[in-house]
Amino acid sequence: MSVKNxxxxxxxxDSLGGDLKELNKVLLKHFSDxxxxxxxxxxxxxSSGDRGFAxxxxxxxxxxxxxxxxxKAIGENFDVLVDLMVNHISQKSKYFQDFLKKGRKSEYADLFITLDKIWPEGKPVKxxxxxxxxRRPLPYSTFTINETDEKEKVWTxxxxxxxxxxxxxxxxxxKVKKLVDDFFSNFAKNNIKIVRLDAVGYVIKKLGTSCFFVEPEIYDFLEWIMKLAKASGIELLPEVHSHYSIQNKLARHGFWVYDFILPYSILDALINKSSTKLMDYLKVRPSKQFTMLDCHDGVPVKPDMDDLIDTKEARKVVDxxxxRGSTLSLILSDEHKAPDGFDVHQIRGTYYSMLGCDDDAYIAARAIQFFAPGVPQVYYVGLLAGENDYEAAERTGEGREINRHNYTVDEIEKSVQKKVVQRLLxxxxxxxxxxxxxxxxxVLDSTKDEIKLSWQKDDKRCSLFIDLNTNKTVIEYVNEEGSLVKYLV
Incomplete structure (x- = not known):
């Protein structure tokens, strides 16, 4: 299996039609090509919470x-990618429920990190x-074992x-290694082609460290799981939200990575009408990446953009x-905030709304994403140029629901007809x-208020030109007859 470009x-x-059968119908009807x-x-x-992530x-x-x-039916026409939350599993899983009942006598007890695996006698050291x-006030939780009434602290x-x-x-x-092996075997059996390792940066717990992306141990783990995936014919995509240098390290080790820098960088260029930082970044970023503008969380700011942004300028973009209706996710720990107190972890909202529901700006953003080297991902709300869903965020009390609208088949039919969506398709x-x-x-030479990018292979070449003052986007390309054609996007 190789990832398709x-x-x-x-x-x-359940977001495009209500369930997997409807999703397949929607894909085949509207998006087969x-x-x-x-x-x-x-x-x-x-799952017991976090919209599937528990x-x-x-x-x-x-x-x-x-x-x-x-x-499997979806997999007949489209390569399917799913998540493996390799760091954790639900408290309601049969494995942890058995541990809650029997404690250390449970056959699954070794799956979990009781604190004596970290500290002598299981006593945390401040x-x-x-x-x-x-990611929460303390990295562990206390549970009472049903059969013994003993208290057990486990890592969470x-x-x-x-x-x-x-x-x-x-x-x-x-036992965890065997469980992960079982999961991969099942994925392969059911036509899964790519697995995203969610929260993989947290899997190593080592005293004296941040317990996040602990080197070199993290590479040993990734190499082990990569072998497991390859044996099942599956590609891996590690998901690590952190300083951009960590993505570069993963890329140097040969892994696919996520470009979490691009969403904010494009937003900044379009809002401030300046391409300088974006163009500098496009010259040096790894090419073996998955790119995105929007996702089920928000547009990453800190720590992903640390050392790449001036916090005064960032405040302008955030404000x-x-x-325009976005909400913010904030950094918890003081040491990860900027010296001036800037603490924005992610900007929550639809990318279309962040750009003021401006069709031309939105199409310009997607054109930049598609020209940046890597495999482009388009989030379903962005596909339909969706606007902020304030009602869902208010109803659920979950701020991220602002960008998680569930579309009915009728809403999809209407959204597909929108001019901006037709331009995107x-x-x-x-x-x-x-x-x-x-x-x-x-990356071609350009003035501060322009973006010029190009691709060439043999006799085929195309170039992107964006005027940031007007957000007008033009692609020039050599067609099948060898003529240079202009395409106003």
Whole structure:
């Protein structure tokens, strides 16, 4: 299996029509020649929270979404990508429920990180905890074992509840390794072609470190899981939200990585009418990347953009997005905030809304994304040029729902007819079909208020020109007859 250099879709299993069967119908009816790179189905597994990201198992599909047969059916026409939350599993999983009942006598006890695996006698040391990159006030939760009434502290990196809903797995455990092997075997059997390793940066717990992307141990783990995936004919995509230098390290080790720098950089260029930082970045970034503008979370700011942004300028971008309806996710730990207190982790909202629902600006943003080297992913809300869903965010109390609208079949039919969506679909077809995108990429000299990029392979070449003052986007390309054609995007 090799990743196709064509556009992919990202969607929840129930966000385009209501379930997996409807998703397949929608894909075949409207987008059969659009997502030639595949479909990333956000967790379709039984889950106890975090919209699928607290999975009970990877061996089953949540019945309200459908079955593995539905996944296989989608896989007949599109390469399917799914997530493996390799760092944790749900508190409601049969594995942890058995541990809750029997404690250390449970056959699954070794799957989890009881604190005696980290500290002598299982007593946390404040100096160690202070060094950890915390995603919640403490990196562990306390549970009461049913049969003995004993208290057990286990490692929990994530989770909004106390105790946490997401229980970390001990990747040193042979039982965890066997479980992961079972998951990959099941993925292969059901036509999964790519697996995204969600939260993989947190799998190594080592005293004296931040317990985030611990080197060199993280590479040993990734090499082990890469072999496992390859044996099943599956490609891996590690997902690590962090300083851009970590993506560069992963790329140097030969892994696919996510370009979490591009979404903000494009937003900044279009809002401030200046291409300088974006063009500088495009000259040096790794090419073996998956690119995106929007996703089920938000546009990454800190720590991804650390050292790449001036926080005063960033405040202007953030404030304008907020003015246009976005909300913010903030950094928890003081040491990860900027010296001036700037603490924006992600900007939440649809990318279309962040750009003021300006069709030309939105198409310019997508054109830049598609010309940047890498495999482009388009989130389903962005595909339909969706606007902020304030009602969903308010109803659920989950800020990220602002960009997670669930479309009915009727809403999809109407959205597909929008001019901006038709322009986007035409642009995606060009990106999928034009041969030069498998050739050589160049950042061309341009003024501060322009963007000029090009691709060439043999006699095929295309160039992108964007005037940031007007957001007018033009592609010039050599057609089949060898003539130079201008395409106003």
């Amino acid at each position: 064509k556009v992919q879709l990202i969607t929840y299993p 659009i997502f030639e790179g595949g479909v990333h189905i956000l967790p379709p597994f039984p 999975p009970l198992t990877y061996l089953e599909i949540e019945p309200q979404f459908g079955t593995w047969e539905d996944i 100096e160690d905890v202070d060094k950890i990159f915390l 990196t994530f989770g909004r509840t106390e105790p946490s809903e997401q229980i970390d797995l001990d990747i040193k455990s042979e 304008l997005c907020v003015e 035409k642009l995606i077809r060009f990106r999928n079909d034009y041969a030069a995108f498998n050739g050589e990429f160049k």
